[in-house]
Amino acid sequence: MADVIDDTEASVNFNPLQTRVWASGRHAVRCVRVISETWDVKTFCFNAAEPMMYFFKPGQFVTLELEIDGEQVMRSYTISSSPSVPYSFSITVKRIPGGRVSNWLHENLKEQDELAVHGPNGDFNCIDHPAEKVLLLSGGVGITPLMSMARWHFDTNADVDVTFVHSARTPRDIIFQRELEHISSRVTNFSLSIICERIEIGQSWNGYRGYLDESKLEMIAPDYMNRRIFCCGPTPYMNAVRKLLAAKGFDMDFYHQESFGATPMDVTQEAIEQAEIAVKVAEEVKKAATFTVEFIESGMSIQVPPGETVHAAASRLGITIPRGCGVGICGTCKVHKKAGEVDIQHNGGITEEELEEGYVLSCCSTPTSDLSIEY
Numbered sequence: 001m002a003d004v005i006d007d008t009e010a011s012v013n014f015n016p017l018q019t020r021v022w023a024s025g026r027h028a029v030r031c032v033r034v035i036s037e038t039w040d041v042k043t044f045c046f047n048a049a050e051p052m053m054y055f056f057k058p059g060q061f062v063t064l065e066l067e068i069d070g071e072q073v074m075r076s077y078t079i080s081s082s083p084s085v086p087y088s089f090s091i092t093v094k095r096i097p098g099g100r101v102s103n104w105l106h107e108n109l110k111e112q113d114e115l116a117v118h119g120p121n122g123d124f125n126c127i128d129h130p131a132e133k134v135l136l137l138s139g140g141v142g143i144t145p146l147m148s149m150a151r152w153h154f155d156t157n158a159d160v161d162v163t164f165v166h167s168a169r170t171p172r173d174i175i176f177q178r179e180l181e182h183i184s185s186r187v188t189n190f191s192l193s194i195i196c197e198r199i200e201i202g203q204s205w206n207g208y209r210g211y212l213d214e215s216k217l218e219m220i221a222p223d224y225m226n227r228r229i230f231c232c233g234p235t236p237y238m239n240a241v242r243k244l245l246a247a248k249g250f251d252m253d254f255y256h257q258e259s260f261g262a263t264p265m266d267v268t269q270e271a272i273e274q275a276e277i278a279v280k281v282a283e284e285v286k287k288a289a290t291f292t293v294e295f296i297e298s299g300m301s302i303q304v305p306p307g308e309t310v311h312a313a314a315s316r317l318g319i320t321i322p323r324g325c326g327v328g329i330c331g332t333c334k335v336h337k338k339a340g341e342v343d344i345q346h347n348g349g350i351t352e353e354e355l356e357e358g359y360v361l362s363c364c365s366t367p368t369s370d371l372s373i374e375y
């Protein structure tokens with residue numbers, strides 16, 4: 001009888017008509033599955049205590065808010081799943097040698113653990129940049145946003161011709177290989193090529209070897225000049241792709257790339273650098289024209305020299321505005337500006353609507369007048 005009651009509860013919980021839809025913001029989520037993808041890559045799947053539909057644009061990311069050793073740490077991770085399977089979402093994380101958060105996630109995050117995520121965010125997606133023919137180029141863990149796009153096109157039976165070219169170090173480093181092969185075996189408008197940089201002793205590999213270069217690209221995707229290109233991978237990989245395309249006269253309006261970017265400084269390093277900045281700023285303040293930035297809720301204000309960001313000014317006052325990527329991508333440091341003007345150099349972490357409503361990203365906004373910030 002107890003089993004019957006449990007079944008009823010489960011069916012109510014998962015009634016799609018009663019399921020809420022998430023919106024960009026801060027969300028409490030629960031880790032519900034951990035999957036080993038390769039020797040140094042794991043996928044973490046999440047849902048919420050209350051059923052939620054996780055709709056987002058394939059290619060977008062979330063920013064995790066974690067507490068590690070008593071400190072709040074934020075890092076951004078692309079959503080590797082697709083909104084076509086919306087009851088849960090996942091991120092896929094590669095261990096970075098010496099990396100604080102990626103190693104912590106691999107070693108500590110387990111099923112039933114709860115954490116907060118911010119998002120979804122990001123301009124690198126296939127909804128804002130639609131196309132009938134796409135070329136998805138990925139290197140290493142840069143596969144995550146492109147996998148989300150590939151899953152989306154496949155699950156929705158989209159009339160989109162996809163050429164997916166993934167580069168990995170060795171055969172044991174290929175992420176999502178079986179699933180990509182499955183997709184390519186099921187539909188005719190999805191072609192997959194994998195390039196391994198090198199083959200180690202004991203490994204077998206029949207595919208392409210070396211780096212993605214002009215001759216390989218022309219062999220794999222002879223019509224690449226007529227495709228919208230999405231590229232994500234290590235900086236040298238993306239630089240090489242850009243150089244190759246530019247040399248061919250590719251129209252870069254149809255080229256999009258995602259950088260996993262500069263990681264935030266760890267707290268100790270940050271404290272040292274903040275102290276150094278504070279000294280420099282104090283000197284600058286003496287000699288340069290300054291603006292006053294007021295943090296209304298904190299009841300403090302400060303003089304800032306030209307070029308100092310709102311986030312750095314807040315830090316000098318001891319005000320901690322949460323920050324993720326530090327380069328205007330993730331949107332974590334968004335604050336509301338009540339008065340004044342800023343020069344904002346963001347990378348897609350804020351929408352036009354939010355800018356019109358007076359929001360700014362504090363990590364990449366410098367005052368161009370006196371400012372009042374609601375924080």
Ligand SMILES: Cc1cc2nc3c(=O)[nH]c(=O)nc-3n(C[C@H](O)[C@H](O)[C@H](O)COP(=O)(O)OP(=O)(O)OC[C@H]3O[C@@H](n4cnc5c(N)ncnc54)[C@H](O)[C@@H]3O)c2cc1C
Pocket residue numbers: 061075076077078079091092093094095096097098099100101102103141144145259260261262263264266269325329330
């Ligand atoms: C939009 C976006 C999407 C992303 N998506 C993904 C994704 O899907 N999957 C994924 O795996 N990653 C993704 N990233 C990268 C991710 O956010 C992290 O940057 C990554 O996991 C490394 O974080 P970490 O804390 O492990 O490394 P960190 O601790 O930040 O260290 C990074 C590097 O710096 C070195 N380092 C750290 N501290 C010091 C120091 N004091 N002195 C010298 N060197 C130091 C480390 O050894 C390491 O090499 C994404 C990033 C962005 C911005």
